Amino acid sequence: MNEILLRAPATIANFGPGFDVFALALAAPFDRFRIRRTDAAGVAVRIVDGFETLPTEPDRNTAGLAALHFFKTTGVPGGAEIEIHKAMPIASGLGSSAASAVAAAFGLDRLFGTRLAAADLIEIASQGEAASGGAAHADNVSASYLGGFVIVRNRHPLRIDRLEPPDIPIVVRVRRKSLTTSRGLIPDHLPLDRVKEQMAWCAAVVHAMAAGDLARIGEAINRDHISEPVRSSYIAGYAALKTRALEAGALGLNVSGGGSSVFAICPPDKLEAVAAVMRSTLETDAGGAPLVIVTKSSNQGVREIHGL
Ligand code: HSE
Numbered sequence: 001m002n003e004i005l006l007r008a009p010a011t012i013a014n015f016g017p018g019f020d021v022f023a024l025a026l027a028a029p030f031d032r033f034r035i036r037r038t039d040a041a042g043v044a045v046r047i048v049d050g051f052e053t054l055p056t057e058p059d060r061n062t063a064g065l066a067a068l069h070f071f072k073t074t075g076v077p078g079g080a081e082i083e084i085h086k087a088m089p090i091a092s093g094l095g096s097s098a099a100s101a102v103a104a105a106f107g108l109d110r111l112f113g114t115r116l117a118a119a120d121l122i123e124i125a126s127q128g129e130a131a132s133g134g135a136a137h138a139d140n141v142s143a144s145y146l147g148g149f150v151i152v153r154n155r156h157p158l159r160i161d162r163l164e165p166p167d168i169p170i171v172v173r174v175r176r177k178s179l180t181t182s183r184g185l186i187p188d189h190l191p192l193d194r195v196k197e198q199m200a201w202c203a204a205v206v207h208a209m210a211a212g213d214l215a216r217i218g219e220a221i222n223r224d225h226i227s228e229p230v231r232s233s234y235i236a237g238y239a240a241l242k243t244r245a246l247e248a249g250a251l252g253l254n255v256s257g258g259g260s261s262v263f264a265i266c267p268p269d270k271l272e273a274v275a276a277v278m279r280s281t282l283e284t285d286a287g288g289a290p291l292v293i294v295t296k297s298s299n300q301g302v303r304e305i306h307g308l
Pocket of ligand 1: 014019020021137140
């Protein structure tokens with residue numbers, strides 16, 4: 001096999017209180033990829049469909065960097081051409097860079113027959129993610145690889161627990177972040193009373209996910225002492241949006257991953273009302289109409305497809 005076509009889903013990392021630990025895969029949006037193996041060494045990346053401003057130098061592109069790590073880790077001879085068909089918004093906290101890194105690791109493993117374990121391929125993908133965030137965190141890549149709800153239980157060595165919740169209806173208000181990454185602004189320490197609350201909130205997310213209880217999932221993702229206070233400070237009107245979305249029937253709302261997109265968990269019959277709030281409340285990103293995506297969780301991660 002010399003070529004493989006793939007799709008890899010967007011993901012919501014942190015998922016409320018689970019900073020660098022939780023992530024959920026989405027049914028949409030997703031990106032598609034064509035990956036070819038070459039006899040000659042070296043990695044080439046091409047981006048099609050309107051995001052040609054993304055870097056394509058392999059060591060500055062998440063798919064390219066993941067591919068370089070794949071060849072370094074496995075020692076297999078050869079190289080790769082990676083074509084990325086982007087549909088998901090970039091730099092918005094929806095795991096776009098993670099999906100590219102995952103597709104590269106997954107695709108090259110198939111093309112070169114290396115049959116690495118999922119945890120090893122996720123580790124390779126997380127090294128690729130460092131091209132965008134500067135830190136090799138594993139939440140987005142784990143969810144994009146495996147689908148479902150993931151818990152990064154241990155980072156080195158990588159240990160992931162995974163749950164398959166029933167469909168969770170979600171509204172996403174896409175918003176690009178104003179900084180490449182605001183991770184560095186998150187304080188290193190929390191007072192003990194906040195640590196206790198954060199532990200309780202994380203436990204509540206896992207319990208609600210295991211129970212498949214939509215109302216409790218919404219309630220549990222609505223609070224966070226670590227990422228939300230920092231990331232929401234870059235989202236003008238965030239507090240008002242949260243209040244209005246909850247009044248419109250959302251069960252919980254928080255910042256998606258590193259921001260600045262915002263996601264809300266909704267009962268199915270409230271999706272449209274919450275989407276309307278999301279469309280009307282936040283200011284429009286420079287030069288673009290507000291993008292609101294009505295979607296749901298997905299237990300399907302990266303996978304081969306048979307046409308682009
Ligand atoms: N856990 C990461 C962060 C996700 O919050 O920085 C980045 O999308």
